[in-house]
Amino acid sequence: MASAALRRRAFGGLHGVGSSLFHSEPYGCGSSFSLLSLLRRGLFRHLSTTTSSGTEAASVVLPATTSEPVVSVDWLHGSLREPDLKVLDASWYLPNEQRNPLQEYQVAHIPGALFFDIDGISDKNSNLPHMLPSEEAFAAAVSALGICNKDGVVVYDGKGIFSAARVWWMFRAFGHDKVWVLDGGLPRWRAVGYDVESSASGDAILKASAASEAIEKVYQGRPVGLATFQAKLQLHLVWTLEQVQKNIHEQTYQHIDARSKSRFDGVAPEPRKGIRAGHVPGSRCIPFGQVLDSSQVLLPRSELQKKFEDEGISLDRPIVASCGTGVTACVLALGLHRLGKADVPVYDGSWTEWASKPDTPVTTS
Structure with a gap:
């Protein structure tokens, strides 16, 4: 079950707004x-x-x-x-x-x-x-x-x-x-x-x-006309800060971070001001470029599997992905989808949200 915070954010704080805005x-x-x-x-x-x-x-x-x-x-x-x-x-x-x-x-x-x-x-x-x-x-x-x-x-x-x-x-x-x-x-x-x-x-x-x-x-709560597309949020694919906090203690999911190793280790500054350097405790670094070849094509299955296994990631256990702002984490999710793991969630706020909080734990290497 999703947290109340996710439900509020998923619907953008729109109370009672939806079917009244457009015909589906x-x-x-x-x-x-x-x-x-x-x-x-x-x-x-x-x-x-x-x-x-x-x-x-x-x-x-x-x-x-x-x-x-x-x-x-x-x-x-x-x-x-x-x-x-x-x-x-x-x-x-x-x-x-x-x-x-x-x-x-x-x-x-x-x-x-x-x-x-x-x-x-x-x-x-x-x-x-x-x-x-x-x-x-x-x-x-x-x-x-x-x-x-x-x-x-x-x-x-x-x-x-x-x-x-x-x-x-x-x-x-x-x-x-x-x-x-x-x-x-x-x-x-x-x-x-x-x-x-x-x-x-x-x-x-x-x-x-x-x-x-x-x-x-x-x-703004204004009508937008006819909707030809219906969206239904798949809560299991979207993680919140609270879920990441809980996973630090429970370690149910293997947490992989798509940022560069230098940013993950905390030796390189974050590109956004006011963001602490380092990583979520217990997470592992798999830079997103490692699942692509030199021409930016997704690696074949056998090479992808070796990449994850070499980093100690078991494909038999659940995985959650994050990055800087939720973009390149999706590249890792793409690679895992090729390996048959179609339901890898992404921490949407990722490091920008995590490291901007004063009370979230941060690890450096």
């Missing part, structure tokens, strides 16, 4: 998801994954019953015209990188892709960065992007596999399992020679703006 259309866009119909149209045919050596591994068949969380650029290229497939550019960068993801999206993105603003589609009642929004707010934003419950969603970013994993986890946290990360992201798409669009369509920019506006309206 179950499963969106007037029809329910049909695997048979998608197979007939060829949308969820065979998806191939790419190994670290660049060769094609055995194909897998979607949809969400598979443990495979990524799709190849070759498959996506052949599926762009499918009507029930939505592609999202979820690029996001650390403040010190001084990169503007929306501007980069307008310069070059996968044809037909929409822009998903991680900072914008977030909890407006929290002072922590890009926390999960309420169910109502997520549903309103995703509906504004033109996404329905019946749609398959492929997410990518400008680094390879980085912030796309966060949006993959967000959709799953709100009950949408028909979501995958593009293996290798935009860099791999361009490396194999596939075309990009050099200017965003007016419709795409309008949808991105509409999604941001919808979030604001929900948190």
Whole structure:
């Protein structure tokens, strides 16, 4: 059972707000998801994954019953015209990188892709960065992007596999399992020679703006119109500070931290001011880059398994992931999903929340 704090944050402090804001259309866009119909149209045919050596591994068949969380650029290229497939550019960068993801999206993105603003589609009642929004707010934003419950969603970013994993986890946290990360992201798409669009369509920019506006309206208690997407928070995928505190003593879950080893050890300063250095007592460090190869493609199963086992992580026991602000923890969750662990929770507030509290224990190495 979720804590009262999580329930308050999950619904964004919106008391009595929800059905009064918009009319819901179950499963969106007037029809329910049909695997048979998608197979007939060829949308969820065979998806191939790419190994670290660049060769094609055995194909897998979607949809969400598979443990495979990524799709190849070759498959996506052949599926762009499918009507029930939505592609999202979820690029996001650390403040010190001084990169503007929306501007980069307008310069070059996968044809037909929409822009998903991680900072914008977030909890407006929290002072922590890009926390999960309420169910109502997520549903309103995703509906504004033109996404329905019946749609398959492929997410990518400008680094390879980085912030796309966060949006993959967000959709799953709100009950949408028909979501995958593009293996290798935009860099791999361009490396194999596939075309990009050099200017965003007016419709795409309008949808991105509409999604941001919808979030604001929900948190202001204003109506947002018809919702084509229904969100249902999966509480078991989202951890709170209280759950992490409890786990320090009980050690029921193995806690893995996706930050760099220097930050984990407390020898490197945190990028955000006022945040103590170190890690949660009892947690282990697995920097997110260790589950990717040199081209930012997710490692194959055998190599992934060795990475976790080498760090003393048992795949037979429960695992919870965290990082700096809840972004790269989702990369570890992505890798564990490939290994068959589909329900790895993420501590949403992560180190930024933990280390900003004066009474939370911190360990350094």
